[in-house]
Amino acid sequence: MAEPIADPRPDPRADPRADPLARVQPVLPAGNDLARVCAAARALPFDADRIAFIADFGAALRRLRDFPELVALGFWARPANIRRLQDRLAAAHPGAMRLPRGLAFHVAPANVDTIFVYSLLLSMIAGNNNIVRISARGGDQTGSLLQVLATALAQATPAVRDGLLVVRYDHDAAVTRGLSALADLRIVWGGDATVGLIRAAPLAAAATELVFPNKYSLAVLDAGHWLATDAANRARLARAFVNDSLWFGQAACSSPRALVWRGDDATVDAASPDFWAAVDAAAAAVGIELDGAHAVAKLVAEQGLAIAGGATIVPTPSNRIRVVRRPDLAGLGHPAPAAHGFFLEHRIETLPALAPAVRRHWQTIVSEGVSAAEWRDFLGATRPHGIDRIMGFGAALDFDAVWDGTDLLAAMTRLTAIGVG
């Protein structure tokens, strides 16, 4: 590995008394600190040591059976998947050279959980050095994640270890400013409010930023397709829909909050009760727990929508799944008043009718019975402001390096054009 070019920036630890960065508490890996991660050698994209570390880390995550999200992260980190990313990136600009951006500063969300790890691993793959700010209040899952990370880092090469620093600090704008000033790339999870807060800290002029604001996701299902499909396939789709929506208690950005039926009134009326009964049965079968507080919250929410007017509460077999139907697209894309199996249901006659409702923050549409060609026609004809992904049922939570409309891996690297012969 080549020596990095000397960095002209001042040592952040020069005067610990005045320097807000002295308030940063290093968490992982043991022995690393800010000065060292800032000085660490950048790697080339797909550096062999880093790929080996990610493989070990992923294998350890796959053993955490109590945390399905961490297992999923572990599967994503398999060498075969990383190779697929490498091939895809290599195909983009074969004439140019990919290089890391430099130092990345990641702001992880407080409540959950694992999604920021995907962007951390991508940034490691890109060759960047990384500072990750995690929240002081993390659950069991965060604890397990950090434990596995610590173990994997202990076995990694010194170069890999030196290039990563997980930190904690209390809400402190001066620290955020200090870390932002150091960064070549800032990656902010945590929704609109966090993005707004972190953006108050300026980046160096040449630095770039990837932000993950609040997103909204929904499902689109063709009613005729549902009725025409056989029982086994219905059960499979219902199970897939449960996986899309109920992990993370329906709070993941890409979990559908609403179902938009495509079809005429009679077809939708026939399909809807059958679909929700199948979803309820699938939720029961996979053992999604129904918490009393969630059931009450859903009761409050459905009545609140009824009070607001025009809503019908759809009977469901149990409180695992509660559904409120709107006669139009009003409220589609609004923050849902409840989660954990709470859905709004709307109907459109044809796909173009969806266009006026689409908003900039729409992320994932899980869709069945609407072909890729129909979606391409729709996107081409209406050129919507939002919609980042259109996936089959069951794929809502599958993280990909193309996320929120951006090829993250490409954005985390830079291209050096080589125009000589």
Add this chain to the structure above:
Amino acid sequence: MTDSSTAIVTSGTVPASRIEDFFAADPFALARAEKQALLGAELAVLTQHHRDHCRAYASILAGYGTSPPGDAGAPLIPVSQFKLHDLASVAPAQIFKTMTSSGTTGQAPSRIVLDADTARLQTRALARIVTSFIGPQRLPMLIIDNPATVKDRRSFSARGAGILGLMTFGRDHHYALTDEAMAIDWRSIEAFAEKYAGQPILAFGFTFMVWKHLLQALETAGRTLPFSDAILIHSGGWKKLEAEKVSNDRFKAVARDRAGIARVHNFYGMVEQTGSVFMECEAGRLHAPLFADIAFRDPADWREVPAGQPGIAHVMSVLPRSYPGHSLLTEDVGELIGEDDCPCGRMGRTFRIHGRLAKAEIRGCSDTFTAPANG
């Protein structure tokens, strides 16, 4: 309190309210079949009444169509709906007073509007229930609170309303606490104790305050009160006492040893259903009076769970006329003990409350600083 002559307004097809029948009978005398016939019909009358007079309630019923949650006669309304929406079945001019719950931090309080009619029914029902436990005599009364709690008579906190409601069952009221800091008022207590030494008195306060500010203060000071055959009524829940590992038995023992309290009656009630309270009998069970009922429901489908199994408490009351609060889903977990079979001899359902429904963990891949719904 004004005596309202306004009759309950009912539309043509609705059977008339039989609310006076509830006052004609002893509140703990009717066995199941008789009670259910009376109560079920009255709750159905109230459902129709609120549908006719409260637009939001009518929208909820319309939203459910033929499949409302819980009993079809009186669908479940979660108590927190009164925090989120103004639910009134009377015109603003008819509002006689507004009661607010002591909402927990960061939450809007419940707002319950009362017209003169409902307020009067609450007072009468409470009198029927309480005198059935403590007798008709009005005993000298020690209020384990400070006088400031009941100062504003137009707008009541749940605590203020509770005290005012119970005050009518005693006389020569003395307050045991001085000010908002809740310091014990020895001077007031000594004057009261001197006057009524060796006699029965009535004491009332909120469970935690009785424990913390009276009974523990007496223990700490090494003092006792000289009453005999005194009665203590308290309410407000065991949550804080549970955290301090104080059992009902210990509470009663300290009350007896320190204050000469021979009988302790806890009661379960809420600002959303003032008046029709559930009182604890000599056998230690909470009792549904004729004016009210309770069921425990499975959060999976709102079906009633059998006796002995935990469920979310669903409280019914025939009193609320000015707001649609006759059938409420609480946020408390408890269990039915039995019906018409209490050793104390009173008819009706008996139950115990385990505590508050546990709040769920917030998760999501965004919203570090804001509410979790927008992921």
